[in-house]
Amino acid sequence: MEERIKAIMADIFLLDPSEIGANTSMESLPQWDSLAHIDLIGALEEEFDVMFEVDDFEHMTDFQSVLNKLTEKT
Amino acid sequence: MSSSDRAEVSQPQDDAAKNRESVVAALSAGDVDQIRIAARRFLQEAASPARAARFLRGAAEKAAPTELKPFRVGILSSFTIDMVHDPLIAHGLTEGLAVDIYQAGYDQYHQEILSPDSGLYRYEPDAILLAVDERRWAPEVYDNYLTEGIDQHTELAEMVVSRVRDLITTLRQHCNAPVLLHALSYPRHPSLGILDSTSESGQRQLIARINDGLAELARDAGAIYLVDVDAIVQTIGYASWYDSRLDFFARSPIARSAFDALARYYLRYLRALSGYSRKCLIVDLDNTLWGGIVGEDGIMGVQVGSEYPGNAFVAFQQAVRALRDRGVVLAIASKNNPADAEAVFTENPGMALTLDDFSAREIHWEPKSLSISRIAEKLNLGLRHMVFVDDNPAECAEVEQALPAVTVIRLPAQPEKMVDTLLADGLFDALQFSNEDARRAELYRQRDAAEKLRTEAGSLEDYYRSLEMKLHLTNVTADNLARASQMTQKTTQFNTTTRIYTEAELDTLRNDTQWKTLTMRVVDKFGDNGIVGLMLAKCDGDYYDIDTMLMSCRVINRGVETAMLRWLADLGRKEGARAIGGWILPTKRNVPVRDLFERHQFEIVQKRGDDVLWQLDLSEPKIDLPDWLEIQDTTEV
Numbered sequence: 001m002e003e004r005i006k007a008i009m010a011d012i013f014l015l016d017p018s019e020i021g022a023n024t025s026m027e028s029l030p031q032w033d034s035l036a037h038i039d040l041i042g043a044l045e046e047e048f049d050v051m052f053e054v055d056d057f058e059h060m061t062d063f064q065s066v067l068n069k070l071t072e073k074t
Numbered sequence: 075m076s077s078s079d080r081a082e083v084s085q086p087q088d089d090a091a092k093n094r095e096s097v098v099a100a101l102s103a104g105d106v107d108q109i110r111i112a113a114r115r116f117l118q119e120a121a122s123p124a125r126a127a128r129f130l131r132g133a134a135e136k137a138a139p140t141e142l143k144p145f146r147v148g149i150l151s152s153f154t155i156d157m158v159h160d161p162l163i164a165h166g167l168t169e170g171l172a173v174d175i176y177q178a179g180y181d182q183y184h185q186e187i188l189s190p191d192s193g194l195y196r197y198e199p200d201a202i203l204l205a206v207d208e209r210r211w212a213p214e215v216y217d218n219y220l221t222e223g224i225d226q227h228t229e230l231a232e233m234v235v236s237r238v239r240d241l242i243t244t245l246r247q248h249c250n251a252p253v254l255l256h257a258l259s260y261p262r263h264p265s266l267g268i269l270d271s272t273s274e275s276g277q278r279q280l281i282a283r284i285n286d287g288l289a290e291l292a293r294d295a296g297a298i299y300l301v302d303v304d305a306i307v308q309t310i311g312y313a314s315w316y317d318s319r320l321d322f323f324a325r326s327p328i329a330r331s332a333f334d335a336l337a338r339y340y341l342r343y344l345r346a347l348s349g350y351s352r353k354c355l356i357v358d359l360d361n362t363l364w365g366g367i368v369g370e371d372g373i374m375g376v377q378v379g380s381e382y383p384g385n386a387f388v389a390f391q392q393a394v395r396a397l398r399d400r401g402v403v404l405a406i407a408s409k410n411n412p413a414d415a416e417a418v419f420t421e422n423p424g425m426a427l428t429l430d431d432f433s434a435r436e437i438h439w440e441p442k443s444l445s446i447s448r449i450a451e452k453l454n455l456g457l458r459h460m461v462f463v464d465d466n467p468a469e470c471a472e473v474e475q476a477l478p479a480v481t482v483i484r485l486p487a488q489p490e491k492m493v494d495t496l497l498a499d500g501l502f503d504a505l506q507f508s509n510e511d512a513r514r515a516e517l518y519r520q521r522d523a524a525e526k527l528r529t530e531a532g533s534l535e536d537y538y539r540s541l542e543m544k545l546h547l548t549n550v551t552a553d554n555l556a557r558a559s560q561m562t563q564k565t566t567q568f569n570t571t572t573r574i575y576t577e578a579e580l581d582t583l584r585n586d587t588q589w590k591t592l593t594m595r596v597v598d599k600f601g602d603n604g605i606v607g608l609m610l611a612k613c614d615g616d617y618y619d620i621d622t623m624l625m626s627c628r629v630i631n632r633g634v635e636t637a638m639l640r641w642l643a644d645l646g647r648k649e650g651a652r653a654i655g656g657w658i659l660p661t662k663r664n665v666p667v668r669d670l671f672e673r674h675q676f677e678i679v680q681k682r683g684d685d686v687l688w689q690l691d692l693s694e695p696k697i698d699l700p701d702w703l704e705i706q707d708t709t710e711v
Contacts, residue, residue: 011128035156038320042330046122054323 001048001074005066008043012036025062040066048074093119097130101137106170107478109139113167123334124157127164134167142172145344148199148251149175150183152210154326161337169345180325187245199251201347203340205301207327208258208281211237215258215280219265224275231280234258235287242295250578252297254343257285259304262312296555296578299343299505310335342500349563349574352481352501354455355397356446358464359408359415359437362485362492363391363427368410373417379424386489391426393493398431401511402502403453403518405434407445407462409469412437433518442469443476453518454627456566456663461501506560510604517628520600538633539702542599545637547707550584550591550608557605558593561624566663568635569624570656570670575610588613590645592709594638596629603628609638611654618646620656623670630666633700639674639690640697645711647692655679655689 006017009024013031026032032040041057044050044066050073052060060066093116100108113130120126145166149155159175166173176197178186183206186194194202209216212234214223223230238255245253264270264277271278285300292298307315314332321327328336345351360367364387365377377384378391398404404427408415415437419429429435434452436445442464450457457479464470465485474482481501485492510517550558559577566572575583583589594607606626611618620642625635639654646654655676658668671688674697680687690697699705 011125014132034324035154038154038324038326039157039330043122043124046124046331052319054319057319057323 001070002067004047005044005063005070008047009040009063012040012043020063022063027061044070050074089119090121094129098133098137101133101139104137104139104141106139106141109142110168110170111474111478113164117164117168123161124330127160127334127337130164130167131160134163134172139172142167142170143348144174144200145171145348146174146176146197146200147344148178148194148197148202149205150178150186150194150202151205152181152183152207153205153328154180154324155205155328157326157328157330157333158337158340161334162340165337165341166344169341169348169350171344171348173344184241187241190248195248199249201344202245202249202251202253203301204253204255206256208256212258212284215277215284216261219277223277223280224265227275227280227283231283231287234284235291238288239291242291242298246295246578250297250576252299252343252347252576254299254301254340255288255292257288257300257302257304259307262316296581297576301339301343306332306335306339338499342503343505345501346503346505350458351504352402352461353459353564354403354405354449354453354461355394355502356405356407356449356460356462357394358442358462358466358469359406359410359418361465362463363387363394364418364422364425365489368414368418373414373421376418376422378418378422383489384424386492388424388426390489390492390496393496395427395431397502400502400507401504401514403434403455403514404432405449405453406432406437407442407449407464408437409439409442410437441472441476443473446473446477446480454567463496504560506556508557508560508604510557513604517601517603520598520603535702538700540599541632541702542704543632543634543702544597544704544706545634546595546597547637547641547705547709548593548595549709549711550580550593550610552581554593554605555580555584558591558608561605561608561626562622565624565626566661567627567665568630568667568670569622569664570620570667571622571659572624572661572664573622575622583610590618590642590711592638592641594625594634596632596634607634607638609642611642611656613649613651616650616652618642618651618654620654623656624667627666634703635670636674636697636699637703637705640699641707641709643690643692643697647696649711651692653689653691655687658686658688660684 006020009015009020010017013029013036026037037057041052041060045052048070050070052069056069060069093112097109097112097116100112116130117123117126147162156177159177162175163173176194176199178194183204186192212230214230215234242253258281260281261277266273266276270276289300292300310332315329316327317329320329357363365383366375368376378387379385394404416429419425419427434449436448446460446462450460457477461481461483462473463483463485465487467484470482470484473480483495486495504511548554555577559575559580562573562575584591590611590613592609593605595605596603606629608622608624609620610622611620623638642654656671658671660668674690675694676688676690678686679689
């Protein structure tokens with residue numbers, strides 16, 4: 001699952017998957033803006049066939065929290 | 075998982091990888107037709123359209139092939155719409171367009187339009203998207219409707235339309251680019267519930283009235299087109315269109331998965347604005363117009379009629395017929411015994427189409443690519459404007475390989491899905507519909523008859539005489555503005571400079587005394603060809619420059635262009651001009667016009683690369699007018 005998340009993030013943030021890691025966060029990554037955020041949510045929903053609620057979006061602000069939320073949902 | 079399972083699962087991934095490789099290869103080779111084909115296949119077969127679009131955009135930016143036609147889109151919106159960029163750029167590749175986007179800031183549409191020096195105007199867009207949420211144009215119509223809107227229909231409709239009109243008027247003072255304006259959508263939960271659709275005071279009534287007003291405004295202003303957003307919602311469903319979470323969280327009401335449909339809908343406009351609307355549909359017969367194979371099942375045995383699957387084939391024929399009525403020229407390319415195939419049309423009572431609906435027929439056993447080349451030549455149409463539909467993958471592949479400019483649609487095996495497959499991309503959409511369009515199939519038939527006469531007639535002059543041509547000369551007027559603009563977009567062969575003019579531009583020009591405008595309608599013994607000639611000339615002191623001179627291919631080789639040149643020469647002489655002249659700017663397709671000026675005793679005065687400027691000194695004898703042309707001149711100057 002981690003690899004698939006990295007692939008999606010790499011796609012959206014225009015990075016190499018190897019550059020994505022535990023410290024990738026909205027705060028540390030300038031291209032992870034609010035627009036990229038909704039794009040990311042949509043891409044994750046599509047890839048993992050899940051639905052998030054607004055409450056989830058607001059807390060999925062770094063790699064680890066995204067991974068946790070997805071583990072919980074799948 | 076067994077190994078055979080794995081093989082099946084990996085199949086689509088292999089295809090996706092192959093599609094991705096072909097699109098990258100095509101982009102770096104810079105071959106426009108291959109880019110179009112590869113991008114279309116990649117997008118069609120992609121598991122995730124959003125990811126495919128992002129990939130295509132990246133690949134296109136990296137390769138940056140200069141062969142694509144640039145198209146600059148300025149986007150103004152009242153909500154977050156940035157996610158349409160990737161799919162719009164990606165789908166643009168399917169038409170050979172390099173779409174570039176200027177995205178105005180969130181909800182900045184007023185500022186962008188009102189400031190003469192705004193980023194939008196400096197960008198010089200080829201088209202502007204004005205995607206404003208209906209609540210922004212008309213809060214009274216949606217919120218508090220029962221207390222503020224219900225008994226104010228007339229005033230509200232007037233007010234909302236004038237809000238839009240004010241902005242459009244300002245925009246037009248700074249920019250002539252075509253505008254795609256989102257129409258107002260119906261509310262999902264009307265205030266009167268199920269009564270709304272029946273009630274005179276329903277929101278539906280009011281919104282329809284406002285949209286009518288916007289349509290009228292669009293027609294009056296010129297080059298404004300209403301985008302019927304509800305049509306997209308109807309196709310993909312409201313649940314796939316609207317995302318309430320993103321609306322309230324990020325003011326991004328359109329669901330992520332809907333942007334692909336939105337971009338494809340916008341592309342229908344971009345395609346038409348770029349002059350790539352398809353003009354000709356070539357159909358196969360067996361398993362396309364009817365089920366089964368006439369050579370095996372017999373003239374009465376093929377499936378076409380009131381029961382499934384025959385009724386689905388009838389529905390497909392009706393869709394094809396509707397395209398014909400809209401001005402699309404039809405043709406047949408079929409591998410069959412011609413007598414059998416034609417007998418289905420004349421003897422099988424289930425058929426909706428008749429043989430006369432087709433302007434060209436190629437029914438034999440030769441390759442279909444050859445048939446299509448012949449059809450293109452006979453009808454005088456470019457391959458880029460042709461669509462070929464067939465159920466047989468091998469035939470589709472043969473045509474695609476031999477004639478990559480032709481758009482090939484492979485029909486699904488289920489006949490009930492064929493209409494959607496044919497019409498989904500709106501390939502035949504045009505932004506104008508004139509009397510000439512409605513009569514095009516007939517016009518092509520007339521031309522066929524004229525061609526026949528030409529081969530029967532002895533000398534060329536006898537032939538011209540036998541046509542009994544009457545030419546009606548008028549200026550560009552409000553009545554023929556749409557047709558005149560359409561001709562600048564569609565005429566690629568007999569066109570000296572191939573400059574394109576919008577209705578709005580022509581409207582300005584016809585009221586400018588520096589410009590002389592002329593249209594020519596040709597009536598002959600076979601019927602009325604409609605307006606088939608246009609000339610725009612600009613007076614520069616005592617020199618009249620022919621900025622644009624064009625003629626529909628329907629009347630090429632009849633000597634009628636002489637009447638247009640004569641008209642300008644006479645006018646120039648009357649107004650004391652020294653000379654008239656014009657440039658020939660060669661393109662791949664305008665070969666028929668190259669010797670226009672030479673044939674009329676103009677002389678070369680300047681060359682710039684392949685471009686040549688010709689002039690006719692007006693002190694020379696007049697241009698001889700052939701005596702077989704009867705001219706009715708109602709121009710005013």
